[in-house]
Amino acid sequence: MLDHVVANAKRPSARVGQGSSLLAVAGEARVHPSTVSRILRDDPAVRVRPATRQRVIAAAAALGYVPNANARGLALRRTTTLGLIIPSTANIVYEQIIKGAESAARAAGYVLVLAESADVGQVDSAHRELILGGRVDGLLIASGTLRESLPRAVLNGVNNTIILNRRIRGSVPSIIEDDERGMARGVEHLVALGHTRIACLAGPEEVDTATRRLSGFKEALRAAGLPVSRGYIQRASFDEAGGYEAMLRLLQLERRPTAVAASSIVAAIGALAACHATGVSVPGELSMIAFHDATIAQYLTPSLSTIWMPLFELGEMATRQLLEVIDGRDIPSVQRLQDPEPRVIPRASTAPPPAD
Amino acid sequence: MLDHVVANAKRPSARVGQGSSLLAVAGEARVHPSTVSRILRDDPAVRVRPATRQRVIAAAAALGYVPNANARGLALRRTTTLGLIIPSTANIVYEQIIKGAESAARAAGYVLVLAESADVGQVDSAHRELILGGRVDGLLIASGTLRESLPRAVLNGVNNTIILNRRIRGSVPSIIEDDERGMARGVEHLVALGHTRIACLAGPEEVDTATRRLSGFKEALRAAGLPVSRGYIQRASFDEAGGYEAMLRLLQLERRPTAVAASSIVAAIGALAACHATGVSVPGELSMIAFHDATIAQYLTPSLSTIWMPLFELGEMATRQLLEVIDGRDIPSVQRLQDPEPRVIPRASTAPPPAD
DNA sequence: TTCCGTTGGACAAGCGCTTGATCATCGGCC
DNA sequence: GGCCGATGATCAAGCGCTTGTCCAACGGAA
Numbered sequence: 001m002l003d004h005v006v007a008n009a010k011r012p013s014a015r016v017g018q019g020s021s022l023l024a025v026a027g028e029a030r031v032h033p034s035t036v037s038r039i040l041r042d043d044p045a046v047r048v049r050p051a052t053r054q055r056v057i058a059a060a061a062a063l064g065y066v067p068n069a070n071a072r073g074l075a076l077r078r079t080t081t082l083g084l085i086i087p088s089t090a091n092i093v094y095e096q097i098i099k100g101a102e103s104a105a106r107a108a109g110y111v112l113v114l115a116e117s118a119d120v121g122q123v124d125s126a127h128r129e130l131i132l133g134g135r136v137d138g139l140l141i142a143s144g145t146l147r148e149s150l151p152r153a154v155l156n157g158v159n160n161t162i163i164l165n166r167r168i169r170g171s172v173p174s175i176i177e178d179d180e181r182g183m184a185r186g187v188e189h190l191v192a193l194g195h196t197r198i199a200c201l202a203g204p205e206e207v208d209t210a211t212r213r214l215s216g217f218k219e220a221l222r223a224a225g226l227p228v229s230r231g232y233i234q235r236a237s238f239d240e241a242g243g244y245e246a247m248l249r250l251l252q253l254e255r256r257p258t259a260v261a262a263s264s265i266v267a268a269i270g271a272l273a274a275c276h277a278t279g280v281s282v283p284g285e286l287s288m289i290a291f292h293d294a295t296i297a298q299y300l301t302p303s304l305s306t307i308w309m310p311l312f313e314l315g316e317m318a319t320r321q322l323l324e325v326i327d328g329r330d331i332p333s334v335q336r337l338q339d340p341e342p343r344v345i346p347r348a349s350t351a352p353p354p355a356d
Numbered sequence: 357m358l359d360h361v362v363a364n365a366k367r368p369s370a371r372v373g374q375g376s377s378l379l380a381v382a383g384e385a386r387v388h389p390s391t392v393s394r395i396l397r398d399d400p401a402v403r404v405r406p407a408t409r410q411r412v413i414a415a416a417a418a419l420g421y422v423p424n425a426n427a428r429g430l431a432l433r434r435t436t437t438l439g440l441i442i443p444s445t446a447n448i449v450y451e452q453i454i455k456g457a458e459s460a461a462r463a464a465g466y467v468l469v470l471a472e473s474a475d476v477g478q479v480d481s482a483h484r485e486l487i488l489g490g491r492v493d494g495l496l497i498a499s500g501t502l503r504e505s506l507p508r509a510v511l512n513g514v515n516n517t518i519i520l521n522r523r524i525r526g527s528v529p530s531i532i533e534d535d536e537r538g539m540a541r542g543v544e545h546l547v548a549l550g551h552t553r554i555a556c557l558a559g560p561e562e563v564d565t566a567t568r569r570l571s572g573f574k575e576a577l578r579a580a581g582l583p584v585s586r587g588y589i590q591r592a593s594f595d596e597a598g599g600y601e602a603m604l605r606l607l608q609l610e611r612r613p614t615a616v617a618a619s620s621i622v623a624a625i626g627a628l629a630a631c632h633a634t635g636v637s638v639p640g641e642l643s644m645i646a647f648h649d650a651t652i653a654q655y656l657t658p659s660l661s662t663i664w665m666p667l668f669e670l671g672e673m674a675t676r677q678l679l680e681v682i683d684g685r686d687i688p689s690v691q692r693l694q695d696p697e698p699r700v701i702p703r704a705s706t707a708p709p710p711a712d
Numbered sequence: 713t714t715c716c717g718t719t720g721g722a723c724a725a726g727c728g729c730t731t732g733a734t735c736a737t738c739g740g741c742c
Numbered sequence: 743g744g745c746c747g748a749t750g751a752t753c754a755a756g757c758g759c760t761t762g763t764c765c766a767a768c769g770g771a772a
Contacts, residue, residue: 019488021758032722037760045761047720066488070435071758073426074727081491089470090451090651098445102472111485114445114470116458129467132375132422134728135437240655273655295446299596299629301657377728388752393730401731403750427728430757490758715772723764734753741746 019066028059036060040067073134081111082322083136085126087118087143091238091266092294093311094142097164100315101140108323110137117143131160138322140164140315162322164314166208167334173325175318175335177309179209179291182342183216183261184223186289186307189344190259191224194352195287199232199257201246201267207238213263213291232257236267243267247274258353259287265294268304272349283351293345302348310340375422384415392416396423429490437467438678439492441482443474443499447594447622448650449667450498453520456671457496464679466493473499487516494678496520496671518678520670522564523690529681531674531691533665535565535647538698539572539617540579542645542663545700546615547580550708551643555588555613557602557623563594569619569647588613592623599623603630614709615643621650624660628705639707649701658704666696 026033031052038046039056048056059065073079082105086094098114105112113136117123123143130136142164163174190198200217203210214233221228231253236246243262247270250257262268268290275282282288282302290297293306314337321331382389387408394402395412404412415421429435438461442450454470461468469492473479479499486492498520519530546554556573559566570589577584587609592602599618603626606613618624624646631638638644638658646653649662670693677687 019484019490023758033758034723034760035721038721041760043761047718049720052720064484064488066484068430068758069485069489069491070426070429071490071727072760074424074430074729075758075760077727079426088451089445089454090448092446095444095446098472112471114472115468116454116470128375128420128422129425132420133425134375134427135425240651244655269652269655273657273659276657295596296625296652299600299625301629301632303629379728389728390730390753391751394751397730399731403748405750408750424728427757428730430759431728431730433757713772715770717768717770719766719768721764721766723762725760725762727759729757731755732753733755734751736749736751738749739747742744 019068020063021068022065025056025060025063025065028063029055031056040065077134078137078326079135080109081113081136082319083113083115083126083130083139085115085117085123085139085141085143087116089114089116092296093265093292095294096311097142097315097318100312100317101319102315103312104316104319104323108319110323112319127161138162138326140318140322160322160326162318162325164318171333173321173331173333173335175314175321175337176209176212177311177314177337178342179212180216180219182291182307182309183213183263184220185342185344186261186291187217187220187224189289189305189346189350190261190287191220191226193259193287193350195259196226196353197229197232197255197257198226198259198261199234199250201236201243201250201260201262201264201271202233203236203238203263203267205235210238210263217261236263236271238264239266240270240273243270244274245270247271248278251275251278251280257286259289259350262288262290265290265292265297265304265306269296269300272300272304283349285354287350287353289344289350297345298347300349305347305350306345308343308345310337310342313337313340375424376419377424378421381412381416381419381421384419385412387412396421433490434493434682435491436465437469437492438494438496438675439469439471439482439486440496441471441473441479441499443472445470445472448652449621449648451650452667453498453671453674456668456673457675458671459668460672460675460679464675466679468675483517494518494682496674496678516678516682518674518681520674527689529677529687529689529691531670531677531693532565532568533667533670533693534698535568536572536575537694538647538663538665539569539619540576541698541700542617542647543573543576543580545645545661545702545706546617546643547576547582549615549643549706551615552582552709553585553588553611553613554582554615554617555590555606557592557599557606557616557618557620557627558589559592559594559619559623561591566594566619573617592619592626594620595622596626596629599626600630601626603627604634607631607634607636613642615645615706618644618646621646621648621653621660621662625652625656628656628660639705641710643706643709645700645706653701654703656705661703661706662701664699664701666693666698669693669696 022033022036026036036056039053084101102112115126117126138160140162161172163172165176167174202214218228234246234249236242280286289305291307293308297304297306324331378389378392382392392412395409440457458468471482473482494516496518517528519528521532523530558570574584590602590605592598636642645661647663649664653660653662673693680687
């Protein structure tokens with residue numbers, strides 16, 4: 001009855017690049033493959049003699065058995081794999097999100113794979129490949145360029161998808177950080193230092209996070225009884241070059257600000273460079289604080305004051321919510337992460353305004 | 357004969373989160389599933405009437421058919437997926453490697469997935485999961501902490517693996533950049549500016565690239581007829597903190613160097629910060645050049661001279677070599693990427709030594 | 713001794729796709 | 743008119759794993 005198994009066991013793994021099969025383990029332990037499967041998966045509905053269990057486990061270990069993910073995925077129609085799409089690995093902001101997602105996925109027994117997709121078209125095709133192709137059970141999308149439009153498939157009700165840090169029309173749930181509050185904290189820090197002429201390096205108009213940060217900026221100014229001057233709000237792309245140029249524009253104003261709140265730490269790095277290039281002393285003549293913290297902040301000159309946001313927790317929470325969706329539970333359409341509160345990390349780039 | 361197909365076509369995709377099946381497309385086009393498969397894969401051994409082909413293609417498009425990767429992977433025993441393991445997405449150096457690998461993979465019709473694995477243990481388990489589990493056809497490993505030891509499975513002849521930028525004992529092929537030459541170019545740049553007291557921020561002793569860069573440093577000094585002073589070689593981990601501390605040690609020498617070649621741009625950022633913290637002017641009192649270029653280099657103060665290395669091409673080449681291995685062809689054990697040559701990108705951090 | 717409930721496993725179908733083998737149909741040729 | 747080679751598809755097995763079902767053997771109770 002088991003002859004096919006035994007026969008197979010005599011020929012140990014002809015294929016290269018892949019592990020030994022259930023059949024091989026079964027042959028080694030002299031049981032049926034299904035028994036091996038049940039034992040290795042800890043199937044509660046299985047009753048085996050302890051000795052058999054040991055034999056199977058030993059055989060699996062001896063052969064270095066690793067189940068074939070494709071076969072398992074096919075049979076189970078799930079893969080215990082989650083995907084995370086990011087626009088670029090280069091952006092330091094994603095570091096913590098990735099680590100948080102990875103941590104939550106691992107804790108739930110899932111594998112996390114990353115895919116880099118710069119534009120919406122790429123996100124669309126990656127989404128199709130991954131979700132429709134059955135490669136992953138769910139997808140986290142952290143695309144900066146993702147605006148109001150979304151991949152067709154996503155909108156067509158093919159879900160198991162969560163958007164990170166963007167609110168999108170439609171049924172795709174998203175989880176966002178409390179950008180308003182974070183930016184407000186930054187402005188409050190500047191106000192507390194005595195600044196009254198505070199400018200904002202705002203992000204691109206179409207980006208949701210940029211909008212939220214800008215509105216946090218305005219609100220905080222109003223709350224402090226300060227005017228929101230039109231010229232003090234400069235749009236800047238979320239990269240060094242954007243920050244550099246926007247800063248130059250601010251410095252050309254006849255009445256310069258004494259402090260700048262940047263919506264992006266990357267843009268702030270560019271802005272800092274613009275100050276050095278034009279001989280503007282930071283924080284002597286101008287204070288600067290940036291949204292999001294990163295290792296490099298303390299190694300810049302001057303070290304950069306930042307607004308720390310719970311990005312690790314954002315990645316974790318998004319992953320946990322995704323797992324809820326996968327398990328068929330409903331979750332709110334938009335959730336805002338409030339718990340670890342935004343926190344200003346004061347460094348050398350912020351100081352009281354010049355006596356002037 | 358086709359009744360099962362038609363029956364299935366009446367129930368359009370009961371499963372959620374996955375696409376329509378071959379069966380559904382076959383039902384829609386009123387042909388056998390195998391015919392659909394052949395047409396969609398452009399099987400040269402298939403002969404179909406143009407009208408049928410059109411019907412099938414239209415049906416697939418109408419249903420938004422995406423083949424199930426697990427089923428295909430199971431049948432084909434390959435997945436058209438490549439994995440790239442990196443220690444951390446945070447490291448700016450990996451950005452270009454990732455882009456290069458992604459580009460070469462895409463050009464060959466492969467999907468690239470990234471996995472973050474910090475230590476050797478994690479690399480080992482990720483390797484098992486991915487290769488033995490049949491999730492990927494091949495793996496690129498760009499682990500910084502990977503030293504002389506490698507995952508067991510890799511060493512056990514389970515290949516389809518390429519190591520990036522580390523030479524490892526054993527049969528795993530690796531492809532490396534020309535670190536010696538790159539570092540030599542940096543030193544030559546400093547020598548040409550008139551420096552004679554040149555120090556090196558060397559990387560960790562156990563890391564292969566660090567060793568190669570250091571030997572390039574020494575050779576270049578010898579070639580220039582300059583002495584290699586013991587104290588001028590300071591080990592520093594490849595991060596900001598490591599560069600910061602190593603730089604402080606250099607600055608405490610009674611006879612300070614007038615120039616520093618850093619083995620890592622990240623460490624150089626830390627080193628620059630150390631100079632600012634101790635009031636050492638760069639490049640007034642000390643010139644600095646860093647190995648590897650990155651966007652941030654031109655936004656630092658002063659902007660940082662760097663040694664550009666062909667990292668994009670490294671990622672591309674490694675991927676192409678991996679595909680060779682997958683296709684069963686032999687490749688050399690260690691290959692050094694020479695073609696786009698290392699190039700010094702001079703910026704403000706390097707200048708002639710002080711008149712002193 | 714006989715019957716029956718447990719225990720410890722084996723059996724087989726099926727997940728969606730690929731592919732070598734097979735087969736019906738049809739026009740052309742002698 | 744019968745045979746044959748193309749043509750244009752269908753059939754069926756199998757990839758490795760999971761899981762509902764089934765079955766042999768065994769021990770205890772009547």
